[in-house]
Amino acid sequence: MNTSVTTQKDWWPSPAKLNLFLHILGRYENGYHQLQSLFQMLDYGDSLAFAISTDNTEIKMDTPLEGVPDDENLIIKAARLLARKANCNKGAVISLDKRLPMGGGIGGGSSNAATTLVALNYLWDTGLSEDELAELGLSLGADVPIFVRGLTAFAGGIGEDITPAPQPEQYFLVANPNVHVSTAEVFTSEDLPRNTPPMRWEDYEFEKTWNDCQQLVANLHPEVANLLQWLVHYAPSRMTGTGACVFATFSDYTLAEQVRAKMPEAWQSFVAKGVNRSPLLDKLEQQR
Ligand SMILES: C[C@@](CO)(OP(=O)(O)O)[C@H](O)COP(=O)(O)OP(=O)(O)OC[C@H]1O[C@@H](n2ccc(N)nc2=O)[C@H](O)[C@@H]1O
Ligand SMILES: Nc1ncnc2c1ncn2[C@@H]1O[C@H](COP(=O)(O)OP(=O)(O)O)[C@@H](O)[C@H]1O
DSSP states (O other), X not given: OOOOOXXXXXXXXXXXXXXXXXXXXXXOTXXXXXXXXXXXXXXXXXXXXXXXXXXXXXXXXXXXXXXXXXXXXXXXXXXXXXXXHTTOOOEEEEEEEOXXXXXXXXXXXXXXXXXXXXXXXXXXXXXXXXXXHXXXXXXTOTTHHHHHXXXXXXXXXXXXXXXXXXXXXXXXXXXXXXXXXXXXXXXXXXXXXXXXXXXXXXXXXXXXXXXXTHHHHHHHOHHHHHHHHHHTTTSOEEEOTTSSOEEEEESOHHXXXXXXXXXXXXXXXXXXXXXSBXXXXXXXXXXX
16 A cells, blocks of 8 residues: 655745836945835745644755755745744755846845745744744845835835835746856945935836846946847846846736747746735745
8 A cells, every 4th residue: 555645745935026217316435335226026936835843943944045055045044043033942954946137137036925924834833923024034135124014015225115106017038148246345335326315105117216226237247238238129037136037028928928929049038017015924824
């Protein structure tokens, strides 16, 4: 008799974001930059599953991430941080289904950390509030709180000062020029503009904004410039975050897919819908 039992994994979404614009206003004394941005949540991303243990406190990946040792994986860091903060005596074996390019400016690592905090807080029953999770997340990266909150939002400060900003329904063709851009490298460059005047959120219009990192990154990596030049032929296009991914905006899904079909194969790409509420929030609500 076959006694093996297969239990289906319960997957938690870890969505990508786009920075629809990114203005750099200045630099704080600690080296971090004061910015203004619009973080658009997408319905597309990685997924994480958590097997909880109640008899030991071990936290480990069962799907190691190529090039990222477990001790440096933001998923493991987030889980350990939560366990410490909440004096948790449980463990977890974590699976990651990675779809998002790493270091692409679409927030994969930060989103993985936020999903880990939100999911384990529920599965371990550690009872932290959303504010407490966002604060914990900030110590892992400037982008983690916005993924914990899970809303399309304007962000100020270093990215943690969040104002929800629902956007009209749009589709995004997101493409990866296959170059890795380090966020730290961009922010330490002498050539980065750092003097964009502050903008009132109510004055936001896509056409009147830009990404202050785009020119620098396009100069450093001609592939980014080539990709932008190709996309802008079809739709308004811009780089996200500190790069290297680039997006083009469409009001129609089919049109976005048609342009994607024409794209040279060297550029990996996907079409995603912009959402005002992250799929992570929906997943959490389904549990309750
Ligand atoms: C600027 C954004 C826009 O989304 O770039 P992307 O990483 O998404 O491309 C993010 O806020 C990045 O957030 P995140 O990637 O979490 O940043 P962190 O790990 O905290 O910091 C990475 C590096 O960027 C610098 N940094 C980050 C945020 C900020 N407001 N000013 C900075 O100068 C830090 O000095 C650090 O060396
Ligand atoms: N779980 C993770 N997923 C992705 N990257 C991770 C993860 N843990 C650590 N990292 C590191 O964080 C870096 C930035 O990753 P990511 O958040 O995907 O890019 P970006 O901040 O440009 O959107 C990666 O190059 C990688 O070294």
